[in-house]
Amino acid sequence: MDRRRFLLTGGGILTAACLPALAERSGAFQYSLLRLGDQWEERRRALVKLSFEVQKRCNIPIETTPTVINIGQIAKVNSPFFVISGGTAFKQPGQGDARAMRLVLNSGGILLFDDTSPDGDTAFYQAALTFMRKVYPELEGPFPLPRDHAVYQSYYLLKEPRGRLNKRDYLEGWTMGGRTRAFFSHNDLLGAMEADQLGSWRFNMEIGGGFRRELCFRLGINMTYYTLTLNYKKDRAFPPIIERRRRI
Amino acid sequence: MNGWPQLELQPIGPLWLEIGVLLTTIGIFVYSVYATQYQPVKVRVISAFLRFLLLASGYFLLHHPTLTRQVIEPQPSRMAVLIDRSGSMGAEVEDGSSRYQKAFDVLDDLRAAGTDFDVYEFDQTVSEPLGAVPAPRRLSGNRTDFYGSLSQFLGKHSDYTSLTLLSDGHDLGRFSQMSVEDTRQWLNRLNAPPINTVLIGDQLSGPEVAIHSIDAPAFSFVRAPLTIRATIIVRNLDGFQTQAQLLDGENIIQIKDLVLDDQGFGTVEFQFYPEQQGEHLYTIHIPPHHLETNTENNSQQVLVDIGRDKISVLHISGSITWDLQGLRAMFERDPLVDLTAFYIMRTREHVQIGTDNRSIPHDEMALVPFPTEEIFDRQLFGFDVVVFQDFDAGNYFSDSYQARRLMSKIKEFVQNHHGGFVVVGGPRTAGGPSLGLTPLAEVLPLVPPNYRTPFDAETHDSTLTDQGKNHPILRLFDGDTMKFTGTMAGVRLNEGAETLLRDQGGRPLLSVMEPGSGRTLFLNTSSSWQWQRDALAAGKTGESYYDFWEQALKWVIQDPSLNQVRITTSKTAADPLKLDIEVLLRQRNYQPAATTEAVLQVTPLDNRGDPVSLTFTTDYSGRAEKTFTAERPGYYRLAFTEGPWSELSRPRTLFLGGSQDELRNLDLVPETLQRLANYTNGSFQSRVDRFEGRQLAMKTPEDKHVIETHRVKIRNWIWSLPILLLIASLEWAVRRSSQLA
Numbered sequence: 001m002d003r004r005r006f007l008l009t010g011g012g013i014l015t016a017a018c019l020p021a022l023a024e025r026s027g028a029f030q031y032s033l034l035r036l037g038d039q040w041e042e043r044r045r046a047l048v049k050l051s052f053e054v055q056k057r058c059n060i061p062i063e064t065t066p067t068v069i070n071i072g073q074i075a076k077v078n079s080p081f082f083v084i085s086g087g088t089a090f091k092q093p094g095q096g097d098a099r100a101m102r103l104v105l106n107s108g109g110i111l112l113f114d115d116t117s118p119d120g121d122t123a124f125y126q127a128a129l130t131f132m133r134k135v136y137p138e139l140e141g142p143f144p145l146p147r148d149h150a151v152y153q154s155y156y157l158l159k160e161p162r163g164r165l166n167k168r169d170y171l172e173g174w175t176m177g178g179r180t181r182a183f184f185s186h187n188d189l190l191g192a193m194e195a196d197q198l199g200s201w202r203f204n205m206e207i208g209g210g211f212r213r214e215l216c217f218r219l220g221i222n223m224t225y226y227t228l229t230l231n232y233k234k235d236r237a238f239p240p241i242i243e244r245r246r247r248i
Numbered sequence: 249m250n251g252w253p254q255l256e257l258q259p260i261g262p263l264w265l266e267i268g269v270l271l272t273t274i275g276i277f278v279y280s281v282y283a284t285q286y287q288p289v290k291v292r293v294i295s296a297f298l299r300f301l302l303l304a305s306g307y308f309l310l311h312h313p314t315l316t317r318q319v320i321e322p323q324p325s326r327m328a329v330l331i332d333r334s335g336s337m338g339a340e341v342e343d344g345s346s347r348y349q350k351a352f353d354v355l356d357d358l359r360a361a362g363t364d365f366d367v368y369e370f371d372q373t374v375s376e377p378l379g380a381v382p383a384p385r386r387l388s389g390n391r392t393d394f395y396g397s398l399s400q401f402l403g404k405h406s407d408y409t410s411l412t413l414l415s416d417g418h419d420l421g422r423f424s425q426m427s428v429e430d431t432r433q434w435l436n437r438l439n440a441p442p443i444n445t446v447l448i449g450d451q452l453s454g455p456e457v458a459i460h461s462i463d464a465p466a467f468s469f470v471r472a473p474l475t476i477r478a479t480i481i482v483r484n485l486d487g488f489q490t491q492a493q494l495l496d497g498e499n500i501i502q503i504k505d506l507v508l509d510d511q512g513f514g515t516v517e518f519q520f521y522p523e524q525q526g527e528h529l530y531t532i533h534i535p536p537h538h539l540e541t542n543t544e545n546n547s548q549q550v551l552v553d554i555g556r557d558k559i560s561v562l563h564i565s566g567s568i569t570w571d572l573q574g575l576r577a578m579f580e581r582d583p584l585v586d587l588t589a590f591y592i593m594r595t596r597e598h599v600q601i602g603t604d605n606r607s608i609p610h611d612e613m614a615l616v617p618f619p620t621e622e623i624f625d626r627q628l629f630g631f632d633v634v635v636f637q638d639f640d641a642g643n644y645f646s647d648s649y650q651a652r653r654l655m656s657k658i659k660e661f662v663q664n665h666h667g668g669f670v671v672v673g674g675p676r677t678a679g680g681p682s683l684g685l686t687p688l689a690e691v692l693p694l695v696p697p698n699y700r701t702p703f704d705a706e707t708h709d710s711t712l713t714d715q716g717k718n719h720p721i722l723r724l725f726d727g728d729t730m731k732f733t734g735t736m737a738g739v740r741l742n743e744g745a746e747t748l749l750r751d752q753g754g755r756p757l758l759s760v761m762e763p764g765s766g767r768t769l770f771l772n773t774s775s776s777w778q779w780q781r782d783a784l785a786a787g788k789t790g791e792s793y794y795d796f797w798e799q800a801l802k803w804v805i806q807d808p809s810l811n812q813v814r815i816t817t818s819k820t821a822a823d824p825l826k827l828d829i830e831v832l833l834r835q836r837n838y839q840p841a842a843t844t845e846a847v848l849q850v851t852p853l854d855n856r857g858d859p860v861s862l863t864f865t866t867d868y869s870g871r872a873e874k875t876f877t878a879e880r881p882g883y884y885r886l887a888f889t890e891g892p893w894s895e896l897s898r899p900r901t902l903f904l905g906g907s908q909d910e911l912r913n914l915d916l917v918p919e920t921l922q923r924l925a926n927y928t929n930g931s932f933q934s935r936v937d938r939f940e941g942r943q944l945a946m947k948t949p950e951d952k953h954v955i956e957t958h959r960v961k962i963r964n965w966i967w968s969l970p971i972l973l974l975i976a977s978l979e980w981a982v983r984r985s986s987q988l989a
Binding site: 027028029053056057058059060061075076077078079080100103104107108153154155156157177178179209210211213214217218225227228229230231232233235236237238241242245 | 604787
């Protein structure tokens, strides 16, 4: 290895080691993909694409690369928007990890379960239920979110949740104290956003095409806004305006 | 003395039955007379008479006739004198004494008239008898309740043959609202003896302008509409025109024109928004007419306790970040916060083109334009605190004129309207037009430079300054774990501001200031949310983040619990003139003022007494307790008059005594006393200087006690039936003697 190659490689390694640390304290928003289950990284590029769309459309300073973490690292994450993606059952967290997840979700974090399995396969759903029962033993649910939930109007006005699949026309959520702590998407939301490095979509939509895919991005953006602004769009100034626009 | 027997009759039944029986009896009698038409006149008359006697006796006996005879023993007459000792009796009369003292002079006149009487006092309850030689006591200012007092007195003492009431006629109980019929029934139910009433006080004649009554709530809220209505009466001044003034302490708040009706009554209504928590003594004043002799009733005061219902927060954020989420979550979880929020969710830089390459129309989005005028002009003074979180305010005004005008309004909100202003500096604040060039620079504790501020993305450890060590904002602050990532460089400390936290290089991170009547805070980072993340990473709960912001919010809105000097008072219903005072003194830097001597002055606001100075020495924690007993009911002001304490505290105004309402209108109300006297056959005297004690003595009737009652029911009398039989036999004998039977 010549000197130039050595310096380039060394510099690259050093930069790669420092970047996550810098990102952690930069204050920018960042999606965190949880390394859980066999299919955790099948929709990894979807979060990159979503981050890019957020950066393009929204006033949210964002890191365009999602971070990948293990369940034991959740308390150390600065931007606690966690995504668990998959279509099969996944390993349940231990008591300590469940307690850490509870603390993080209570202090503003949010968790998105995105089910990629075809209709009739409930292994991932059951695993998500067990997971949330460990995190919030006292909480019942999930329950379908009402149409006027802030997540459907936090940035774009949406009538119902979309995804690559068309299994359910609702999102489910675990809500406590007026704030939804976790969402469950049945329709492979990230599947609709998954694109390769050249920007070509990896999966075809089960129904519809470009506009339906766009609606999936809008839902992803709304979830991001909901995480950061909570029930802002339920403040007294907005419901009349939103209601009027929905009627049009 | 044995009385004559009295005959009592009872009705047979309802009126129709009574009439039916009477008509039947008359019918029988007429028929019996008609049936004897062929008899000689003499026999006919005698027979008719006897038959009438027989029928009348029967009709009479149907009414259960009873003879009642009572054995009666006369009792000597006894009179009770009830003296009104309510708050309004403390008003002065012409000779400088109070009405209450004047009432005791009437007692001397009564004694001179040779009347035997017991003396009681009353306000809302009746006292025990005052003893042989009663003397005036200290008035506690309780309210008058004729209904309650007389009900209590007559329920307990039924042996008095008359009552004499010495009062100014003021009543704040049920009696004034009772109808004539209700009053009669109440007095009958009580079996009230004659009540003689004597009006105590000076009745004035001539031109008069007086505040008749004030209608105001005892409690209201900061920045909520408070309405005070006053009814003004004008006598003997035709065409009088004037204005009513509403004052808070010595400051005129509002002036309203007074419009009078034909009767000389006028109502003025003041509505305003109090801005400061605490007791406020509002005065309604009518400038006196030059012909008026009594100008005392041209002013009336009312004490309204202004509390805080909600903390009204205007939260504006220039970007959507985790820092925004942390602060919003704090506001959402605090039930006391009434939040109005506007967040900049997109700017012109953010293009709305979807992944389908279609432009996203505005009506598919839930966004509204930033309502600059609405917030900063029309609604600004309705908020308690304005929060700029990483907000580049200068980018949202249509022109520099609007920017300067609305920024000046925020400055006025802080300086003159007790407003709170919090700035959280971040990259957007740094990158936007500098706040240092705006009128806000005068009230900001940290002033950004006049150019676009460099933003330092480094992470700094914080250090508490001397001022910060005891400051309430940082009382629950764990300085060791709090790091500041990203600060605005080049900011300078404003004159009069204090830095509570600084970095290792001495640059201010958290500064506060008290410009004018408001308070401001500048946190030179938008990374405070990371304190929570760091705490969670360290295995803690992250609550200290919320503690910091809750304390900051409380301090900015001038929550009394965080002031350097705190005066807490309490009084009891049993002794409303006695005031327990607890004082907490802290130095300007919030360090407890241990073993410090200070003087608290208590000043009566009716100008009828001298201020009283209470000297006390604090303990190690800066606390001290003292008791003050007022001479008379009224409004009093508690204030530190010397040292730093007078600057660090606000005077407190409070009412000592039972009822404020008693002191509002001191005009005499003879109608109350006249009603009582009329309905009980008593006498009413309105002139104390021509008081007739003998007249009262003569109005006191003798009492008669019934010792025994004998009752004889005539229907059960043994001779009733034989007498009836005898009359019937006689009638038969008369007819027989004429050979008709």
